[in-house]
Amino acid sequence: MNYLLRKFGLLLFTLWIAATLNFILPRLVPGDPVGAMMAKYQGQLTPAAADALRVAYGLNDQGSMSHQYFIYLGKLLRGDFGLSISQFPTPVIDVIALAAPWTIGLIGVTTIISFLLGSGLGLYSAWKRGSPLADWMPPVALFLNSMPYFWFALLLLYLFALKSSVFPLSGNLDPFIGEAWTAKWWSSMLRHAALPALTIIVTAAGGWLITMRNNVMGVMGEDYLAFARAKGLSEGRIVNRYVLKNALLPSLTSFGMALGFVVGGSILVETVFSYPGLGFYLYSAVAAVDYPLMQAIFLIIAAAVLIANFIVDMLYAVLDPRVRDGK
Amino acid sequence: MTAIPIARLTPLAWLRAGPLGVIWRSPRATTGAVIILLIAVLALLAPLISSYDPSSGAFTPWIKPGVGHLLGTTALGQDIFTQMLYGARLTLLIGIASGLISTAIGTALGLTAAYYGGRTGEVINTVTNIFLVLPGLPLLIIVSAFLRGGGVWAIILVISLTGWAWGARVLRSQALTLRNRDFIHAAVSTGESPARIIFKEMLPNLAGIIAANFFGTALYAVLSEAALSFIGIGDVSKVTWGTMLYWAQAKNALLQGAWWWVGAPGLGIAVLGMAFAFLNFGVDEISNPRSNHAGKATRVLRRKSVPKVVDAAGLPLMSIQHLDAGYVTPSGPVRAVRDVSLDVAPGEFLGLAGESGCGKSTLAFAATRLLDAPGAVFGGEARLAGQDLLSLTPEELRRTRWKDYSLVFQASMNILNPVIKVREQVYDAMQAHGVHDKTKLEARARELFELVGIRPDYLDAFPHQLSGGMKQRVVIAIALALEPKLVVMDEPTTALDVVVQRQILQEIDQVRRRLGISIIFITHDLSLLVEMSDRIAIMYAGEVVEEAPAQQIYTAPKHPYTQRLMTAFPPLSGARERREGIPGRPPSLAQEIVGCPFYERCAVHLPGTCDVKKPANVEVEPGHRVACFLQSPAVKPAVYQEEHDLASD
Ligand SMILES: Nc1ncnc2c1ncn2[C@@H]1O[C@H](COP(=O)(O)OP(=O)(O)OP(=O)(O)O)[C@@H](O)[C@H]1O
Ligand code: SF4
Ligand SMILES: [Mg+2]
Numbered sequence: 001m002n003y004l005l006r007k008f009g010l011l012l013f014t015l016w017i018a019a020t021l022n023f024i025l026p027r028l029v030p031g032d033p034v035g036a037m038m039a040k041y042q043g044q045l046t047p048a049a050a051d052a053l054r055v056a057y058g059l060n061d062q063g064s065m066s067h068q069y070f071i072y073l074g075k076l077l078r079g080d081f082g083l084s085i086s087q088f089p090t091p092v093i094d095v096i097a098l099a100a101p102w103t104i105g106l107i108g109v110t111t112i113i114s115f116l117l118g119s120g121l122g123l124y125s126a127w128k129r130g131s132p133l134a135d136w137m138p139p140v141a142l143f144l145n146s147m148p149y150f151w152f153a154l155l156l157l158y159l160f161a162l163k164s165s166v167f168p169l170s171g172n173l174d175p176f177i178g179e180a181w182t183a184k185w186w187s188s189m190l191r192h193a194a195l196p197a198l199t200i201i202v203t204a205a206g207g208w209l210i211t212m213r214n215n216v217m218g219v220m221g222e223d224y225l226a227f228a229r230a231k232g233l234s235e236g237r238i239v240n241r242y243v244l245k246n247a248l249l250p251s252l253t254s255f256g257m258a259l260g261f262v263v264g265g266s267i268l269v270e271t272v273f274s275y276p277g278l279g280f281y282l283y284s285a286v287a288a289v290d291y292p293l294m295q296a297i298f299l300i301i302a303a304a305v306l307i308a309n310f311i312v313d314m315l316y317a318v319l320d321p322r323v324r325d326g327k
Numbered sequence: 328m329t330a331i332p333i334a335r336l337t338p339l340a341w342l343r344a345g346p347l348g349v350i351w352r353s354p355r356a357t358t359g360a361v362i363i364l365l366i367a368v369l370a371l372l373a374p375l376i377s378s379y380d381p382s383s384g385a386f387t388p389w390i391k392p393g394v395g396h397l398l399g400t401t402a403l404g405q406d407i408f409t410q411m412l413y414g415a416r417l418t419l420l421i422g423i424a425s426g427l428i429s430t431a432i433g434t435a436l437g438l439t440a441a442y443y444g445g446r447t448g449e450v451i452n453t454v455t456n457i458f459l460v461l462p463g464l465p466l467l468i469i470v471s472a473f474l475r476g477g478g479v480w481a482i483i484l485v486i487s488l489t490g491w492a493w494g495a496r497v498l499r500s501q502a503l504t505l506r507n508r509d510f511i512h513a514a515v516s517t518g519e520s521p522a523r524i525i526f527k528e529m530l531p532n533l534a535g536i537i538a539a540n541f542f543g544t545a546l547y548a549v550l551s552e553a554a555l556s557f558i559g560i561g562d563v564s565k566v567t568w569g570t571m572l573y574w575a576q577a578k579n580a581l582l583q584g585a586w587w588w589v590g591a592p593g594l595g596i597a598v599l600g601m602a603f604a605f606l607n608f609g610v611d612e613i614s615n616p617r618s619n620h621a622g623k624a625t626r627v628l629r630r631k632s633v634p635k636v637v638d639a640a641g642l643p644l645m646s647i648q649h650l651d652a653g654y655v656t657p658s659g660p661v662r663a664v665r666d667v668s669l670d671v672a673p674g675e676f677l678g679l680a681g682e683s684g685c686g687k688s689t690l691a692f693a694a695t696r697l698l699d700a701p702g703a704v705f706g707g708e709a710r711l712a713g714q715d716l717l718s719l720t721p722e723e724l725r726r727t728r729w730k731d732y733s734l735v736f737q738a739s740m741n742i743l744n745p746v747i748k749v750r751e752q753v754y755d756a757m758q759a760h761g762v763h764d765k766t767k768l769e770a771r772a773r774e775l776f777e778l779v780g781i782r783p784d785y786l787d788a789f790p791h792q793l794s795g796g797m798k799q800r801v802v803i804a805i806a807l808a809l810e811p812k813l814v815v816m817d818e819p820t821t822a823l824d825v826v827v828q829r830q831i832l833q834e835i836d837q838v839r840r841r842l843g844i845s846i847i848f849i850t851h852d853l854s855l856l857v858e859m860s861d862r863i864a865i866m867y868a869g870e871v872v873e874e875a876p877a878q879q880i881y882t883a884p885k886h887p888y889t890q891r892l893m894t895a896f897p898p899l900s901g902a903r904e905r906r907e908g909i910p911g912r913p914p915s916l917a918q919e920i921v922g923c924p925f926y927e928r929c930a931v932h933l934p935g936t937c938d939v940k941k942p943a944n945v946e947v948e949p950g951h952r953v954a955c956f957l958q959s960p961a962v963k964p965a966v967y968q969e970e971h972d973l974a975s976d
Contacts, residue, residue, distance in 0.1 A: 010453070010456060010457075013453070013457070014456075014457045014460060014461065017457055017461075018461060021466075022469075025469065025470065025473050026473060138608065139355070139605070142601055142604040142605060142608060143597065143601045143604075145604065146546060146550070146596075146597050146598075146599075146600030146601040146603070146604050147593070147596075147597040147600070148550055148553045148554060148557070148572075148593060148596050148597070148600075149554075150553075150554065150557055150572075151553070151572065151589070151593035151596065151597070152593075154576070154581060154589050154593070155589075155590075155593070157581065158581045158586055158589070162581055162582070210608065214611075222741055223736060223741045223742045224741055224742055224743055224744040224745070226697065226699060226736070227736060227742050227743070227802070228744070228755075229697070229728075230695075230697050230728055230729065230733070230734050230736075231728065231729045231733075231755065231756040231759060231805070232724075232725045232726060232727070232728035232729045232730065232756075232759050232760060233725075233755055233756070233759045234725070234759060237755060237759070241744070241747055241751070241755070242744050242747075245744075245746045245747065246744065246745070246746055249746070256460070257459045257460065257493070257496075259460075259462075260459070260460055260461055260462035260463055261462070261463050261464070261547075263462050263464075263465075264462045264463050264464025264465055264467075264554075265464060265550075265554070267464065267465065268464075268554055268557065268558070271558065282465065282468065283558050286468060286472050286558055286559070286560060287558075287559065289472075291472075294468075294469055294472060295469060297465070298465045298466065298468070298469045301462050301465045302461055302462055302465065302466075305460060305461075305462045306460055309460050319746065320745075320746060321745070321746060321789040321791065322745060322789070322791045325789075325791065325792070
């Protein structure tokens with residue numbers, strides 16, 4: 001289990017880097033963030049809020065930089081991200097606790113669906129190469145994958161929520177929906193999630209299609225595939241046991257690495273649909289110059305992506321005997 | 328008749344040959360390049376195309392697209408078409424500049440990591456992995472939020488700094504394989520400076536991948552700029568396609584029904600992005616060639632149709648007639664097998680020898696219809712028990728394979744599927760042909776493993792747990808599993824030591840005699856071949872130049888090439904002395920060969936005869952065929968030449 005230990009080490013290390021980056025950035029850039037926020041709110045910042053800011057940035061702390069750094073790390077570990085400025089005096093962590101489940105639900109589920117869908121189509125497109133349908137897939141996929149996520153979201157919004165109100169314009173639930181997990185709640189939730197989900201699935205699946213297609217074509221050039229064909233194995237057997245199993249491995253690696261990009265793109269979709277997840281709050285925080293909230297959301301997203309990556313690594317170890325043996 | 332596609336020089340040939348050739352060789356990449364050039368030209372000529380100012384709001388707001396305003400106007404009364412033209416400038420600049428910078432960073436780090444390896448490589452690798460997994464856009468957002476008001480170059484810098492990691496990773500792994508190639512090792516050991524090796528030797532070989540990476544990061548940059556502008560980070564007073572979307576959203580364009588304001592810049596970004604993606608995809612496809620066959624049987628390009636089945640009675644088991652095969656390459660066909668006719672009797676052990684590259688493997692694969700694209704059969708027949716393998720449908724072929732004939736591939740580390748157990752790979756060959764009983768499968772697998780000398784425990788191993796020689800033995804075991812009528816073995820024992828090699832060959836020979844299996848055996852080991860074979864065929868430059876019973880070809884070779892070969896290996900018994908090779912090199916198989924292919928290297932050639940006519944393959948003694956004018960004056964029938972004229976029409 002050497003492999004997983006190493007991956008876990010990298011996970012912790014990367015988390016630490018992200019946290020440190022978060023600490024350094026506001027101190028590195030010209031002009032101080034507190035000043036910027038004061039300017040933005042033009043004296044409307046209550047003294048209490050201004051104090052909270054100074055605490056957040058350690059400006060009340062006359063200790064050395066390293067002292068501030070350790071205080072910061074300590075607070076992080078306790079989940080103390082300070083107070084949100086735009087929603088003063090709500091603690092940042094509460095805002096996040098409210099928003100995170102929606103993002104994880106929306107982006108988590110759609111990313112997995114788009115990966116499976118895209119990979120399936122990619123397999124088809126590579127295996128059936130030469131047939132018109134298979135050959136039309138890559139260019140279409142490249143186009144879909146080159147659309148800005150949020151732009152496609154706007155198109156869907158215009159067509160299906162504004163022009164015809166098949167789906168709601170914004171939000172995650174109808175107001176006064178009552179208890180969660182009831183049938184009524186589910187239907188409202190799904191109706192609100194439909195357009196954002198469709199956006200993410202359509203724009204992201206193209207990328208997975210291209211990745212899988214390349215991997216399948218790589219596998220098709222391998223000797224073991226020629227050997228499998230020479231043995232007279234059936235098409236289904238070759239696809240399942242020889243092509244898919246081998247092509248999925250590099251696809252998984254790409255999945256892990258592209259996750260950050262996909263999640264980044266998806267959070268903008270939330271802003272278009274005013275879907276109250278982390279992306280939506282990140283957007284509002286940027287607009288409201290709410291640095292504490294902004295930074296905390298970055299950290300949380302980074303942590304989520306890193307953990308997802310680690311899960312992919314574990315999956316990889318399950319699927320690839322060579323990795324299991326540490327080769 | 329044979330049909331050989333001949334590549335012609337097109338008027339665009341000069342374009343393909345240049346450094347940008349990769350782009351023009353892929354239709355998709357060409358499309359991408361044309362789109363980008365078009366956008367660039369429109370952007371540069373903006374003042375000539377439109378007389379309006381992109382930011383002045385001189386017109387009525389919310390005009391629909393029409394004659395006066397091609398793409399309508401904004402809420403502030405700006406002409407959207409003009410904005411698109413001017414906006415393209417910054418959008419392109421950001422895409423290309425960030426693409427260049429991050430490709431430079433990625434290339435430098437990737438190459439350094441690959442070249443130095445060790446500590447340095449490890450550190451760079453870790454940093455790369457960190458940047459890879461950190462979510463790019465959120466990072467971009469917070470960095471840019473702090474850099475507020477930094478202008479376009481701040482955006483370019485931030486995008487470059489977050490976008491290089493993918494390139495570094497791809498380059499590192501490619502450069503690592505390159506680093507282990509002979510010519511780089513040679514350069515290192517002759518003491519060339521690292522900079523020279525990296526820039527002069529490695530970089531040119533990675534050009535395609537670097538180019539693909541550049542287009543990939545340019546796409547990333549264009550999308551990132553759009554996203555950043557959209558959320559209002561960056562300078563929204565400058566006109567880019569991204570800031571146009573920002574304003575459209577800020578002024579509620581969609582609520583006002585002004586779909587054109589959102590539609591135009593977004594479509595622009597998508598098309599520009601697609602152009603970069605096409606370039607990335609196309610260049611990658613060309614410089615990283617992947618196999619072209621789609622799990623299909625060998626392409627048969629012959630024109631004449633032949634009867635599928637003929638009466639097998641009295642025929643040899645395997646009968647190859649006038650087989651023409653080779654490879655279709657961008658620079659024309661390579662004819663690696665040229666009009667070869669060869670028979671294998673039931674139970675016969677036929678040896679096939681000849682210099683490396685003379686077409687032995689191609690012959691074996693083409694005749695068994697296992698030649699992958701770009702390989703193809705151009706003409707001729709290959710009959711197994713009267714049935715023409717070249718005209719079978721895929722399903723007929725599937726059922727014939729392994730049951731009627733099997734093939735042991737030339738030594739390869741990757742011959743077994745790395746992710747499933749050896750047991751399954753032994754079983755599935757039998758299962759595909761109707762053996763389903765578990766105990767029977769198990770018993771047969773054990774028996775086969777005993778036969779090739781591997782402990783049956785290894786059935787439950789994964790291929791990477793086996794040594795090269797063990798893998799080869801597993802493959803031999805699988806080849807014998809269904810006791811086919813014919814087994815083709817292409818250098819099956821190269822990874823084995825001499826003792827094991829003998830053992831296995833003796834086992835195979837016993838099985839062959841017991842079951843009456845025919846074997847086509849390809850090897851460079853002539854002494855082994857003479858010892859094992861009933862009959863031997865010698866190939867030279869795609870042709871069989873001599874064919875005779877093993878003893879006869881050993882003691883009395885008739886073709887000058889065979890004579891040189893037989894003296895070039897040590898005698899079966901007696902003192903081992905150093906023999907010299909044959910000076911010169913065989914002719915290129917990509918060209919037509921007039922006359923005898925051995926002419927250049929033949930010490931006894933007849934000028935005026937051997938170099939203008941082709942010797943026919945003639946049976947000079949019973950069972951002994953040879954193609955040489957010294958043995959027979961017969962000229963190869965002209966029909967062969969005619970076929971070629973036909974082919975180039
Ligand atoms: N994919 C390909 N594209 C173009 N030419 C090829 C391709 N594969 C092989 N060739 C050419 O075909 C010729 C015959 O190759 P082949 O593999 O049949 O040789 P061989 O006799 O088996 O050699 P060896 O003893 O080294 O295995 C060679 O000259 C080679 O350059
Ligand atoms: S035909 Fe002429 S050139 Fe060819 S092998 Fe015989 S003697 Fe030599
Ligand atoms: Mg060979």
